Amino acid sequence: xxxxxxxxxxxxxxxxxxxxxxxxxxxxxxxxxxxxxxxxxxxxxxxxxxxxxxxxxxxxxxxxxxxxxxxxxxxxxxxxxxxxxxxxxxxxxxxxxxxxxxxxxxxxxxxxxxxxxxxxxxxxxxxxxxxxxxxxxxxxxxxxxxxxxxxxxxxxxxxxxxxxxxxxxxxxxxxxxxxxxxxxxxxxxxxxxxxxxxxxxxxxxxxxxxxxxxxxxxxxxxxxxxxxxxxxxxxxxxxxxxxxxxxxxxxxxxxxxxxxxxxxxxxxxxxxxxxxxxxxxxxxxxxxxxxxxxxxxxxxxxxxxxxxxxxxxxxxxxxxxxxxxxxxxxxxxxxxxxxxxxxxxxxxxxxxxxxxxxxxxxxxxxxxxxxxxxxxxxxxxxxxxxxxxxxxxxxxxxxxxxxxxxxxxxxx
Numbered sequence: 001x002x003x004x005x006x007x008x009x010x011x012x013x014x015x016x017x018x019x020x021x022x023x024x025x026x027x028x029x030x031x032x033x034x035x036x037x038x039x040x041x042x043x044x045x046x047x048x049x050x051x052x053x054x055x056x057x058x059x060x061x062x063x064x065x066x067x068x069x070x071x072x073x074x075x076x077x078x079x080x081x082x083x084x085x086x087x088x089x090x091x092x093x094x095x096x097x098x099x100x101x102x103x104x105x106x107x108x109x110x111x112x113x114x115x116x117x118x119x120x121x122x123x124x125x126x127x128x129x130x131x132x133x134x135x136x137x138x139x140x141x142x143x144x145x146x147x148x149x150x151x152x153x154x155x156x157x158x159x160x161x162x163x164x165x166x167x168x169x170x171x172x173x174x175x176x177x178x179x180x181x182x183x184x185x186x187x188x189x190x191x192x193x194x195x196x197x198x199x200x201x202x203x204x205x206x207x208x209x210x211x212x213x214x215x216x217x218x219x220x221x222x223x224x225x226x227x228x229x230x231x232x233x234x235x236x237x238x239x240x241x242x243x244x245x246x247x248x249x250x251x252x253x254x255x256x257x258x259x260x261x262x263x264x265x266x267x268x269x270x271x272x273x274x275x276x277x278x279x280x281x282x283x284x285x286x287x288x289x290x291x292x293x294x295x296x297x298x299x300x301x302x303x304x305x306x307x308x309x310x311x312x313x314x315x316x317x318x319x320x321x322x323x324x325x326x327x328x329x330x331x332x333x334x335x336x337x338x339x340x341x342x343x344x345x346x347x348x349x350x351x352x353x354x355x356x357x358x359x360x361x362x363x364x365x366x367x368x369x370x371x372x373x374x375x376x377x378x379x380x381x382x383x384x385x386x387x388x389x390x391x392x393x394x395x396x397x398x399x400x401x402x403x404x405x406x407x408x409x410x411x412x
């Protein structure tokens with residue numbers, strides 16, 4: 001008899017909320033900039049700022065959000081965040097119909113919606129242990145990663161179709177509806193929303209310090225952060241240069257560029273689908289570092305891309321690196337959920353995300369500066385070489401000698 005998480009009705013409800021939320025969020029990745037461009041005639045600088053504001057909240061409130069989530073009921077946090085996102089995104093088509101829409105309003109919605117996403121993400125990654133047992137965490141995380149990767153792949157394409165059929169402002173109704181559907185699925189979960197394990201209401205700064213200190217003190221978690229930060233720094237630089245590289249250096253048509261950029265989503269889905277089987281065969285701990293090591297060398301194919309059969313090098317690189325990231329993410333999230341104290345899981349998750357995601361805007365900025373100095377193709381060689389170094393911290397950790405993360409508890 002199977003004991004997989006898909007036999008757990010509450011996990012299926014939680015998974016359904018992910019489908020609705022992630023798909024809506026990825027549709028908005030296309031729809032929100034198109035509202036700025038098609039309705040408000042925004043220029044490149046305004047569109048760039050709009051994009052940046054969607055992730056700025058991770059740097060502004062990422063750390064305190066972890067402390068606050070530890071002091072609240074996780075499911076309630078997700079539901080309130082989804083309701084706020086529903087109201088924020090739903091206000092855009094209403095304002096457009098009334099002739100009240102402005103670029104300033106779009107900026108505000110992007111920033112505030114990003115803030116709700118911070119709380120949702122932290123609560124989301126700390127809620128799964130309430131629904132499944134420790135042995136099912138890896139399987140549960142792999143299923144959730146399938147949804148994230150699948151939505152990342154399908155969302156922008158669906159968003160483009162909806163914009164063409166409905167117009168950009170009205171497409172945001174679909175994203176708002178996704179947030180509302182997520183609330184309804186979460187509300188249907190039968191397991192009681194447990195009260196917070198952290199009942200202390202100490203100073204905020206002390207809570208932030210505790211989360212950061214735990215991450216830096218835990219040897220494996222520290223190595224995971226170093227590895228993921230290296231990945232995000234290098235890959236963010238490459239992603240920021242990809243369109244320019246394919247259009248100006250390789251000289252491909254826009255349609256081909258669009259197809260190539262979708263290949264990363266395919267790799268993410270494949271990685272998410274394969275992670276449960278890999279964890280069963282090799283162990284979750286071993287799977288995590290092996291995925292990072294196996295994926296990295298494929299990055300050296302990307303700078304070799306040309307407008308002939310070698311165009312496949314870009315797709316192979318994107319799929320391999322996305323596969324690697326998806327598998328490694330499943331392992332790292334499972335490790336945090338396995339070893340972190342329940343009352344600190346929110347602030348620990350937020351601390352990790354702050355340090356790792358903080359590399360993304362830095363990488364994008366650095367990629368542009370380096371490419372301006374040495375050329376786009378040469379910059380790709382440099383950053384893909386840096387990507388190779390991501391496995392080094394993991395090799396010098398206890399990880400290669402472990403099969404499962406539960407061994408950490410056994411040794412302590």
